[in-house]
Structure formats: C-alpha cells, structure tokens
Amino acid sequence: MAGSTDRAADLTIQEMARRSGFTEPTLRYYEKIGLLGRVARDESSGHRRYDPATADRVEALACLRSAGMTVSGMRRYLDLLARGDSAAAEQRDLFAVQAEKLAADIERLRLRLAYLRGKADLWDARVRGDTDAEKRAIDDVTRVMNQFTD
Amino acid sequence: MAGSTDRAADLTIQEMARRSGFTEPTLRYYEKIGLLGRVARDESSGHRRYDPATADRVEALACLRSAGMTVSGMRRYLDLLARGDSAAAEQRDLFAVQAEKLAADIERLRLRLAYLRGKADLWDARVRGDTDAEKRAIDDVTRVMNQFTD
C-alpha cells in the first residue's frame, strides 16, 4: 500500500546530517519549528527516519541556507512548493536570486582564501628565515588586501 | 608625535563593516567581548574610528571567521599575534589549516550553487512549458544531487 514504511532507503539523522551539511541538532531544531513537517520515526526505537521526499526537501533547504536565506525565507519557499506549478515563476525567481547571492559570496570567499594562503606563506617564510620570500609574501598579501577595499 | 590621532585614514564603523564584511553590530560586539582591544573614538562625537592597525586586525579576523573559526579560536590567534615571531610556526599552521578548511567549504558551496542554478533552470522550463528542457533540467539537478551523497 501507499505510504508504507518498508523501504530501507530512509536515512538516519546522522546520514541526513552528512548529506545536508546541517548538524543533527539543527535538523531536530528545524523539525521542532515546523520546517520539515512530520518526520517519521522508527517504530521500535523512536529514532527519526528521513524518507526520500523529506531528504530532498532538507537538501533544498541546505542549499538555500548556504545562500544566506533565513528561516522565514525558507518558510516562504515551502509555501511556494505547496502551491506547485502555479508558483513556477516565483520559484524560478527565488532560485535565481539565491544563486546570484551565493555566487557573489563564493567570490568574496575566494579572495579570503587567497589572503589566508598568503599569510600562511608569509609565516612560513619567517619560520625559514627567508627574508626575500617574506618580502614577496608581504607584497602578495598587500595586493590581496587592496582588493578588499572595493 | 607618535600615536597622534590626526591622520584622516581612520575608518568609520560603516567603512570598517564594508571592508571586513562584518556588520556594524558585530563590530561593536567584538569590541565589547575584547577581540579588538581599545578602539579609538572621535573626540567630539564619540563615534568609533578604526586606525590602520585595527583595520588590519579586523580584516584578518574576518578571513579566519569565513573559514569557520570560532570566537575562542580568534582569541587564540590574537595571543599568537602578541607573541610575534616567536610563534611563527604556529601562525603558519593556523593559517594553513584555516585555508584548507575554507577551500573545502568553497568546493561544497560550488556544488550548491550548481544545484540552485539547476533548480532555477528547471522552474524556468516549467514557466515556459518546455517539457523537453524540463526533463534535461531534472537530469542536471539529479546529477548534482548525487554528488551530495559522497
């Protein structure tokens, strides 16, 4: 029958956390505030079991969250989802906007990564007592930092 | 004289926020919990003024924070800073570790960006009633989602 619980594809909270990048407490928290709807439980143990549909939903939320979406934004998304194809244009716009935000974030992070690597190089030069490499490293870091200004 | 406050290079809290990516409240908060040491104030208005040395420190903290470093981690970093060249090896390791973490984070985010773009395409196909493009978009998204599994 439909809605049966015999498929072993359901995820434990640990697996769900690994896939989504949310921590286990966060998953419990999201459930508590109503973002995940009803999450099934294993009959005997009472442990959570994430079915494929719920897992997809959690993964979508994780991507939106990465793009900086707040909990209330996620609720709005879930409302759109419930409206199905009649909200297709809104869905498209929502994903497009979040994608742009995330792309911009990633650019900023790449700069910061360059900074961290530059600083690692700088201290490495100091450890090695290589004053030439140190000068070059300082130049590099300075060049990166100037890009923060914009 | 040394330590004079006449250079106009000092940043307002707004400018500091823009450069560092921290919000203004976060900058006030960090100051309050002792991460920034003493931040100078404009004599007449009482407004904060971030001098170049403080600004550098804030930018370093911002990069470390991007890599997921906690407040207590940042305190440890500031301790190392205070120890100067005698802690060079630790500094190198700290920056190297954070750089690797950030690099891994960025990789995960790129995947999520691909997901968001894929979903935007999918809903766009639905808006346009293009069932062929919709099928392709579903395939794309599915392919991306499979990569979450690892």
Place this chain on the structure above:
DNA sequence: TCCGGCACCTCAAGCGCTTGAGGTCAAACC
C-alpha cells in the same frame, strides 16, 4: 549474562550575533 560503547533521544542553558527601541549630534535644507 553482563558490560561497554554507540547512536539516538529530550530538555534547558548558552553563544554569537541581530534587531529594535530610544537618544545624540552635525550637516543640509526650507
């Protein structure tokens, strides 16, 4: 059989900001 050890559970408190309320001061405009 009993003994970890581990994955999960709940509930409460804490942390790291964020938001809001309420106020000061300085330049800018009627």
Place this chain on the structure above:
DNA sequence: GGTTTGACCTCAAGCGCTTGAGGTGCCGGA
C-alpha cells in the same frame, strides 16, 4: 532658525542554532 536626515550611540530582547546534562535501547564481545 527650526527641522529633517542620516550616521552613530547604548542597552535589552530575540533568533538561530549549539552544547551539555541526563537517559534509553541495541549490539558485539569477554
């Protein structure tokens, strides 16, 4: 010369998790 605008201030409360305390049930040895 008032008044509006905008950047800043402080203090308190709220939000979104995170951490910790304390407990249950299962599973693989000794």
